[in-house]
Amino acid sequence: MTKTLKRPRDDFSKATIGVLSRRAGFRCSLPFCRKLTVGPGAKPDASFSRGTAAHIISASPDSGPRADPTATREQRVSIDNGIWCCADHGRIIDADDNRYTVIQLQDWKGDHEESILLEAGGCVFGRGAISSVTLSNLGRFIAPQTINFGSRTVLLGNNQTGKRLICDMIASVANFNKITEWHAKRSNKGSSRVRIEAFTGKKIRWDVSMSDDLICVADGNPVPVVYSGFRVFHLSKEFSGMSVRRSDFGAGNMDDLAEDAAWEAVDNKQFIDDLALFSGLPRDGLLTALKVLSLTPGRFFTELKMDGEKLLWRVNDSAGFYKFSQLGEGEKQMVILDVFIRLSEFSAMFAPTILILNQHAFPTLDSINLPRVIARLGELELSSQIIVALYYWTSITPDLAWRYWHLDNHKSDRGPVEIKPWVPPPTASTPAALASAPSVAG
Numbered sequence: 001m002t003k004t005l006k007r008p009r010d011d012f013s014k015a016t017i018g019v020l021s022r023r024a025g026f027r028c029s030l031p032f033c034r035k036l037t038v039g040p041g042a043k044p045d046a047s048f049s050r051g052t053a054a055h056i057i058s059a060s061p062d063s064g065p066r067a068d069p070t071a072t073r074e075q076r077v078s079i080d081n082g083i084w085c086c087a088d089h090g091r092i093i094d095a096d097d098n099r100y101t102v103i104q105l106q107d108w109k110g111d112h113e114e115s116i117l118l119e120a121g122g123c124v125f126g127r128g129a130i131s132s133v134t135l136s137n138l139g140r141f142i143a144p145q146t147i148n149f150g151s152r153t154v155l156l157g158n159n160q161t162g163k164r165l166i167c168d169m170i171a172s173v174a175n176f177n178k179i180t181e182w183h184a185k186r187s188n189k190g191s192s193r194v195r196i197e198a199f200t201g202k203k204i205r206w207d208v209s210m211s212d213d214l215i216c217v218a219d220g221n222p223v224p225v226v227y228s229g230f231r232v233f234h235l236s237k238e239f240s241g242m243s244v245r246r247s248d249f250g251a252g253n254m255d256d257l258a259e260d261a262a263w264e265a266v267d268n269k270q271f272i273d274d275l276a277l278f279s280g281l282p283r284d285g286l287l288t289a290l291k292v293l294s295l296t297p298g299r300f301f302t303e304l305k306m307d308g309e310k311l312l313w314r315v316n317d318s319a320g321f322y323k324f325s326q327l328g329e330g331e332k333q334m335v336i337l338d339v340f341i342r343l344s345e346f347s348a349m350f351a352p353t354i355l356i357l358n359q360h361a362f363p364t365l366d367s368i369n370l371p372r373v374i375a376r377l378g379e380l381e382l383s384s385q386i387i388v389a390l391y392y393w394t395s396i397t398p399d400l401a402w403r404y405w406h407l408d409n410h411k412s413d414r415g416p417v418e419i420k421p422w423v424p425p426p427t428a429s430t431p432a433a434l435a436s437a438p439s440v441a442g
């Protein structure tokens with residue numbers, strides 16, 4: 001009787017284990033665990049490390065969970081075959097053959113590394129973010145096109161290149177009915193499709209297709225079109241926070257105090273109504289939120305004081321506080337941005353939150369203030385995911401954690417649009433220009 005010699009285990013090298021653990025952010029890769037595997041030790045100069053590099057296919061060719069006798073030694077010791085885990089899960093994975101499959105472990109590892117990438121880019125884990133949107137047969141996107149999002153993303157394109165459609169599709173995670181509106185407007189009578197991939201601790205994929213009916217599938221399971229848990233603050237073209245005109249009140253005689261007062265009261269009320277509409281809050285809820293904003297420091301060169309329902313603002317360290325109607329156009333934009341940024345910040349403490357800023361909502365941001373706004377958005381440590389749609393480019397420091405997409409319509413005015421990654425040209429003069437940017441033009 002011949003005895004088959006058992007081939008030895010193929011263990012990972014120290015270097016492989018090191019890279020694997022860092023790629024996992026030293027957290028267990030299992031989506032329901034995510035335990036940190038390193039931390040402070042009992043003594044002030046000690047640390048603990050309780051992670052392990054578990055094998056996806058067994059370290060031994062002939063035995064152990066998910067053993068694959070056809071795999072080579074190189075495949076078994078390759079980093080692709082490892083998954084970083086806490087000690088408990090490492091033990092289960094390396095001992096229990098039936099609990100997890102190879103595919104399952106590979107999926108978890110991929111999702112986990114993606115989440116670490118988002119987290120490292122500033123998206124707080126547990127809240128989540130959209131990682132990609134794929135559009136087909138919607139607006140001018142006929143063939144399927146995919147855009148990947150980071151924690152900060154710029155969509156750059158001329159008018160009519162689909163910025164608004166993309167923003168609406170991102171916003172659709174909070175209200176899938178947005179998709180129906182665009183489907184009705186499609187040029188081609190075929191069905192439209194939107195795939196949204198998001199991450200909220202685990203990867204979720206929504207596939208929405210429309211022919212006659214809108215069908216929504218989440219991770220392969222048909223689901224009713226309902227809220228996803230995401231909150232979206234979408235400052236779009238329709239925002240009219242600055243639309244009330246002094247000339248609509250009487251003769252527009254600047255010396256008429258009664259006319260001024262009437263205008264200011266309507267302007268203040270209109271502004272509150274617009275903020276409520278665009279933040280998705282009931283008016284009373286918004287007023288409560290504004291009250292909190294008035295008690296906390298502004299994030300965007302502004303400060304708010306409330307006198308009943310009357311809002312008073314200080315912008316760029318101006319001497320006093322002014323009514324909204326008294327602010328210059330650029331100052332009004334800073335105020336609106338500040339409100340939306342701070343509301344999204346509060347929201348992101350409790351739910352995955354996306355802030356979408358369409359440049360159309362800020363028509364007076366010039367080539368000095370636009371980079372200043374973008375730079376500030378990059379500087380702020382916000383937990384919300386931010387997407388900015390711009391129709392013109394200007395010198396912006398490319399060192400921030402922004403991801404850029406260019407919406408290019410090279411064929412004709414009405415032809416299909418292509419989405420391409422875009423690298424902003426380095427601009428030596430930009431940092432100095434930013435540092436010396438004058439206060440917002442009135």
Ligand SMILES: [Zn+2]
Binds near residue numbers: 030
């Ligand atoms: Zn674990």
